[in-house]
Amino acid sequence: MSRAPDPIVLDNVTVAYDRHPAVHHVSGRFAPGSLTAIVGPNGAGKTSLVRAITGAGPVEGGRIDRGRLAASDIAYLPQQAVLDRSFPILCRDVVLMGDWRRVGLLRRLGRGEREAAEEALAAVGLGGFGDRPIASLSAGQFQRLLFARTLREDCPVIVLDEPFTAIDAKTTADLLRVVARWHGEGRTVIAVLHDQDLVRAHFPETLLLAREAIAWGRTATVLTPANALRARRMAEAWAEHPEACARAA
Amino acid sequence: MLADALLGPFFEFAFMRRALVGCLALSLAAPPLGVFLVLRRLSLIGDALGHAILPGVALGATLGGLSLAAMSAGGIAAGLVIVMLAGLAARGTGLREDASLAGFYLVALALGVAIVSAGRTGVDLMDLLFGAVLGVDDGALLFIASVATLTLFALALIWRPLVVETFDPGFLHHAGGGGALWHLLFLALVVLNLVAAFHALGTLMAVGLMMLPAAGARFWSGTVGGQVTAAVVMAMVASIAGLLVSFHADVPSGPAIVLAAGVLWAGGLVAGPQGSLMRRWIRRPHLAA
Numbered sequence: 001m002s003r004a005p006d007p008i009v010l011d012n013v014t015v016a017y018d019r020h021p022a023v024h025h026v027s028g029r030f031a032p033g034s035l036t037a038i039v040g041p042n043g044a045g046k047t048s049l050v051r052a053i054t055g056a057g058p059v060e061g062g063r064i065d066r067g068r069l070a071a072s073d074i075a076y077l078p079q080q081a082v083l084d085r086s087f088p089i090l091c092r093d094v095v096l097m098g099d100w101r102r103v104g105l106l107r108r109l110g111r112g113e114r115e116a117a118e119e120a121l122a123a124v125g126l127g128g129f130g131d132r133p134i135a136s137l138s139a140g141q142f143q144r145l146l147f148a149r150t151l152r153e154d155c156p157v158i159v160l161d162e163p164f165t166a167i168d169a170k171t172t173a174d175l176l177r178v179v180a181r182w183h184g185e186g187r188t189v190i191a192v193l194h195d196q197d198l199v200r201a202h203f204p205e206t207l208l209l210a211r212e213a214i215a216w217g218r219t220a221t222v223l224t225p226a227n228a229l230r231a232r233r234m235a236e237a238w239a240e241h242p243e244a245c246a247r248a249a
Numbered sequence: 250m251l252a253d254a255l256l257g258p259f260f261e262f263a264f265m266r267r268a269l270v271g272c273l274a275l276s277l278a279a280p281p282l283g284v285f286l287v288l289r290r291l292s293l294i295g296d297a298l299g300h301a302i303l304p305g306v307a308l309g310a311t312l313g314g315l316s317l318a319a320m321s322a323g324g325i326a327a328g329l330v331i332v333m334l335a336g337l338a339a340r341g342t343g344l345r346e347d348a349s350l351a352g353f354y355l356v357a358l359a360l361g362v363a364i365v366s367a368g369r370t371g372v373d374l375m376d377l378l379f380g381a382v383l384g385v386d387d388g389a390l391l392f393i394a395s396v397a398t399l400t401l402f403a404l405a406l407i408w409r410p411l412v413v414e415t416f417d418p419g420f421l422h423h424a425g426g427g428g429a430l431w432h433l434l435f436l437a438l439v440v441l442n443l444v445a446a447f448h449a450l451g452t453l454m455a456v457g458l459m460m461l462p463a464a465g466a467r468f469w470s471g472t473v474g475g476q477v478t479a480a481v482v483m484a485m486v487a488s489i490a491g492l493l494v495s496f497h498a499d500v501p502s503g504p505a506i507v508l509a510a511g512v513l514w515a516g517g518l519v520a521g522p523q524g525s526l527m528r529r530w531i532r533r534p535h536l537a538a
Contacts, residue, residue, distance in 0.1 A: 054423065055423075056419065056422075056423055070425075071423070071425075072423065072424055072425035074423075076423050078419060082419070083416065083417055084416070087288065087415075087416050088288070088467070088470065088471050088472050088473050088475070088476060089412070089416060089472065089473060090472060093412075094416075097413050097416075097417070097420060097421075097424075100413065100421065100424045100425075100426050101424055101425065104426070105406070105407075105409060105410060133471045133472070135471070149420075153424070
């Protein structure tokens with residue numbers, strides 16, 4: 001990675017499913033090299049928003065300006081559970097998938113790539129696991145493996161969706177060191193998280209989301225009891241037959 | 250004596266040699282596709298596509314006569330059309346692809362049987378469904394060999410994205426590696442192989458040589474490459490054994506080959522080295538660390 005990434009600017013972004021807004025008129029900016037946590041109650045639209053940011057999901061209204069960043073310049077690690085962990089493949093081969101943007105369909109995966117894969121495995125605490133089938137990994141080790149693959153993607157922007165859910169404290173601490181390394185290298189990192197103590201300790205910026213952006217800025221000014229109460233009220237509000245949004249026009 | 254029973258038929262009779270070469274060529278190409286179908290949780294898609302090519306074969310025979318070219322072209326066209334329609338319907342509506350394909354193939358199968366029964370195609374429905382491997386002529390053999398060659402080259406080319414897309418489709422798509430293209434190319438190869446196999450084994454039995462070794466392969470290896478190798482070996486053994494049984498016991502050859510593949514599959518299921526029943530039944534003491 002040679003230069004600082006462009007900022008990612010959200011301009012009045014709405015994501016809706018069957019007309020119901022999951023993310024409603026959110027505006028703001030992820031600065032280049034920032035480390036931001038997205039927090040909020042379940043159903044607050046966190047996953048919908050990061051899917052829209054990475055280009056993996058639809059945007060109903062408004063605009064997401066990624067500057068010169070292509071959607072494929074963003075490494076995206078979705079929530080766990082969708083992958084088949086009994087798939088017959090070795091850990092090294094999963095990490096090597098991170099080289100796709102460089103090698104594509106035809107270019108050779110040589111010794112250099114294999115050594116880099118071993119280094120990435122070592123960096124997430126899986127040194128020497130290259131020849132193991134993924135079926136032998138625990139849930140925590142599997143998440144470490146996906147972080148190793150994300151390391152090899154070497155993208156200027158990294159988006160993580162609930163990376164530490166159902167992961168033990170030691171694994172979380174190790175993987176937070178990888179996140180800190182990305183931050184230190186000037187990459188923009190965005191992570192959906194639930195543990196507010198962890199956010200306070202490790203994430204300088206926070207977006208509190210409850211369909212709308214309740215607060216967005218320095219973590220200490222966002223994670224206040226008053227904001228938490230507003231977020232909960234907003235998330236619980238549900239109208240059976242709402243009218244069309246007046247701000248949509 | 251034993252050697253005579255095993256080798257004699259192939260030395261003595263040209264039709265046995267042709268059947269052997271045809272089945273071995275099919276065994277090289279079809280089982281690897283089956284392994285990917287199993288891994289993509291599309292095991293029954295092969296079956297559906299096998300039925301789906303029937304109306305095309307019947308139409309080809311009606312329009313172009315009982316020629317290899319006409320029937321093959323019809324089968325390939327029908328298979329590709331149904332793959333495309335099912336893919337479009339699934340992506341356009343959120344209907345699951347297997348449900349979508351099930352709908353299309355049932356309609357296609359009914360259409361095929363109606364065409365064969367109503368028309369004066371001169372095609373025996375039993376031959377269409379169950380094939381006649383001992384009647385494989387030079388033209389059919391050349392067709393099977395061409396399809397096998399094309400399949401192996403195509404698989405070598407798309408192997409990397411196919412494995413990644415099977416394991417984590419979201420990742421490949423997001424990294425700019427495409428998605429639907431590999432899936433459609435892969436299904437096109439499946440269609441090609443089913444049409445090639447149908448000349449030897451018939452539309453129903455063609456699926457057997459593709460899926461049974463593939464389903465059995467997971468009991469022999471823990472990597473995709475290993476499973477593909479295991480599936481090819483099993484298909485070859487089943488082909489040879491099936492042809493010999495067919496010759497000596499006077500059983501139709503298609504079912505004999507598929508039954509032999511079934512025996513190998515059951516063998517792996519019971520006693521294979523990876524996650525078979527025996528591995529679960531026989532308790533071995535746990536390790537110290």
